[in-house]
Amino acid sequence: MTRAIDCLVNVDFADRDMPEWMVRVKEDYFKGGDSFFKSPEMSELLQDMDAHGVERAILMANVGAPESRAISYAEARPDRFALAVGGFNLLRPMKALGKLESFVRDHNVACANVGPSFWGDGMYPPSDAVYYPLYTKCCELELPLCMNTGIPGPPLPAEPQNPIHLDRVCIRFPELKLCMIHGADPWWDTAIRLMIKYRNLRLMTSAWSPKYLPESLLHYMRTRGKDRIMFASDYPVLSMERCLGEAAGLDLPDEVRDGWLYGNATAFFFGGK
Numbered sequence: 001m002t003r004a005i006d007c008l009v010n011v012d013f014a015d016r017d018m019p020e021w022m023v024r025v026k027e028d029y030f031k032g033g034d035s036f037f038k039s040p041e042m043s044e045l046l047q048d049m050d051a052h053g054v055e056r057a058i059l060m061a062n063v064g065a066p067e068s069r070a071i072s073y074a075e076a077r078p079d080r081f082a083l084a085v086g087g088f089n090l091l092r093p094m095k096a097l098g099k100l101e102s103f104v105r106d107h108n109v110a111c112a113n114v115g116p117s118f119w120g121d122g123m124y125p126p127s128d129a130v131y132y133p134l135y136t137k138c139c140e141l142e143l144p145l146c147m148n149t150g151i152p153g154p155p156l157p158a159e160p161q162n163p164i165h166l167d168r169v170c171i172r173f174p175e176l177k178l179c180m181i182h183g184a185d186p187w188w189d190t191a192i193r194l195m196i197k198y199r200n201l202r203l204m205t206s207a208w209s210p211k212y213l214p215e216s217l218l219h220y221m222r223t224r225g226k227d228r229i230m231f232a233s234d235y236p237v238l239s240m241e242r243c244l245g246e247a248a249g250l251d252l253p254d255e256v257r258d259g260w261l262y263g264n265a266t267a268f269f270f271g272g273k
Contacts, residue, residue: 008232062087086113115148122157206232
């Protein structure tokens with residue numbers, strides 16, 4: 001059976017009120033049904049993971065929510081779950097960084113997350129100095145940072161998620177372990193060129209059905225980018241069954257597929273463990 005690490009999993013959709021833009025992405029973009037907004041019990045999620053060879057999952061958490069389904073799962077099964085923490089108000093950096101440092105100290109955290117289109121009314125691209133305290137703190141904590149790139153599915157401003165903004169970030173912060181998430185559509189070639197240029201930059205295929213990944217990315221995975229691309233489903237937006245089934249059908253050498261699905265995330269998020 002294929003082994004995998006699912007680097008982006010949501011477990012609390014049904015536990016909170018969804019903003020209108022999330023409803024729109026469900027209905028207009030993904031044409032999702034009732035299963036789109038669900039909160040699985042831990043046993044259900046583990047059963048799904050075991051059925052599809054997913055050894056670990058990184059669960060989305062919020063720095064402002066000290067109790068959540070994701071936190072409880074990660075505490076109960078640290079061998080299977082780690083956390084990706086987001087929800088930062090970077091306009092109040094000292095408070096935000098204090099919360100991040102406390103969260104990392106108290107929980108099993110694999111990475112921090114931020115979506116430039118999803119906060120601050122989409123006014124702040126990653127090259128803006130408002131992010132610099134976060135970059136510095138992640139470097140100090142040796143904590144990977146994941147940032148949304150590409151035009152978002154929800155009706156939100158897209159320009160701040162153009163990956164070209166990461167060019168200056170990688171120049172200023174070569175110590176930062178940085179990953180583009182949710183692909184980079186329609187700027188795939190820009191993202192690939194940046195990964196060729198910067199050793200600290202990665203890309204995650206979260207929220208992308210593997211059969212729709214562009215040939216330019218698959219070519220990069222087969223050649224210069226064997227260690228740069230990581231797998232995620234964005235469950236329950238896309239199911240593990242669908243994503244891993246489609247991943248098995250892609251024209252990739254076995255060692256490239258294993259790196260994408262498992263090895264690259266092990267090295268990037270878990271230090272090779």
